[in-house]
Amino acid sequence: MNEDAVDRALRSDTIEPSSGFTLRVMDAVRAEAEVPPPLRFPWGRLGLGVAACAALSAAATWLAPDLGRAWDGVAPRLGVALQLGQAALGVAVALTLARLPRLFVRS
Amino acid sequence: MGTEDADSDDVRRVLEGDLAAFEGIVRRWQGRLVGLAWRFCRDRTTAEDMAQDAFLKAFRSLAAFRGDAAFSTWLTAIALNTYRSRLRAEGPPLLALDEAQAFGVGGGLEQALDGRQRDERVRHAVLTLPARYREPILMFYFHDMDVAEAARTLGLPEGTLKARLRRGRELLKRRCPESA
Numbered sequence: 001m002n003e004d005a006v007d008r009a010l011r012s013d014t015i016e017p018s019s020g021f022t023l024r025v026m027d028a029v030r031a032e033a034e035v036p037p038p039l040r041f042p043w044g045r046l047g048l049g050v051a052a053c054a055a056l057s058a059a060a061t062w063l064a065p066d067l068g069r070a071w072d073g074v075a076p077r078l079g080v081a082l083q084l085g086q087a088a089l090g091v092a093v094a095l096t097l098a099r100l101p102r103l104f105v106r107s
Numbered sequence: 108m109g110t111e112d113a114d115s116d117d118v119r120r121v122l123e124g125d126l127a128a129f130e131g132i133v134r135r136w137q138g139r140l141v142g143l144a145w146r147f148c149r150d151r152t153t154a155e156d157m158a159q160d161a162f163l164k165a166f167r168s169l170a171a172f173r174g175d176a177a178f179s180t181w182l183t184a185i186a187l188n189t190y191r192s193r194l195r196a197e198g199p200p201l202l203a204l205d206e207a208q209a210f211g212v213g214g215g216l217e218q219a220l221d222g223r224q225r226d227e228r229v230r231h232a233v234l235t236l237p238a239r240y241r242e243p244i245l246m247f248y249f250h251d252m253d254v255a256e257a258a259r260t261l262g263l264p265e266g267t268l269k270a271r272l273r274r275g276r277e278l279l280k281r282r283c284p285e286s287a
Contacts, residue, residue, distance in 0.1 A: 005225070009247035010230065010245075013226075015151060017137045017178065022137060029133075029166050093199035
């Protein structure tokens with residue numbers, strides 16, 4: 001195949017759009033414009049969250065020695081706190097069980 | 108008003124909210140975009156569908172047009188990417204059986220083919236080339252054999268484009284020798 005054959009075949013190779021093409025495209029464009037834009041990713045909030053996490057981590061690192069000393073004071077009382085927590089949980093469960101029949105009666 | 112000025116003016120108006128101004132862009136460029144799509148798929152309905160997709164993508168990306176390149180180059184690059192994606196998703200166009208059979212058939216058949224059929228066979232042969240050679244050939248002729256513009260649209264150095272054109276033509280000669 002010589003280059004003239006390729007040139008001749010490929011230079012003049014085109015078609016004209018059909019008569020309704022512009023209208024179809026504009027209809028599609030209008031439909032596209034009516035679709036609300038997608039929600040943008042909340043980069044600002046993400047940045048604030050990351051900054052807050054970084055600040056908390058820094059504060060925790062800075063306060064760690066003090067927290068260790070404070071923990072020494074808290075540790076003996078933790079056993080009492082656990083028992084108090086169990087008692088509170090027991091009261092909450094009992095109250096819930098006491099209210100349960102009333103809920104069934106209402107429904 | 109020149110085409111570039113008209114395009115810039117329409118882009119500005121669309122970005123200001125005048126949707127109707129986009130019609131000017133469509134009217135000015137529909138022939139080029141449909142023509143380019145046709146070269147990639149050789150089916151009118153598919154070509155118009157692909158060109159419509161390209162216009163929609165251009166509409167969505169209009170705010171990103173900075174005017175660094177000519178509007179025509181920017182729009183053609185969007186169209187090219189759209190057509191590439193479409194062909195990747197849907198596969199290469201199917202050739203009509205009689206013309207597909209004509210490939211590789213030598214002897215007296217080519218004597219019966221008139222110039223138009225021969226041209227069509229060359230066009231189909233181009234579509235069978237690997238994309239790295241097919242696209243430079245299609246864009247080179249789409250831009251009226253302007254190497255610089257074809258290279259800009261494809262984002263290739265001119266030397267690379269010329270090398271691929273040369274290699275693409277060699278492959279064409281092998282695949283379609285009877286068209287000589």
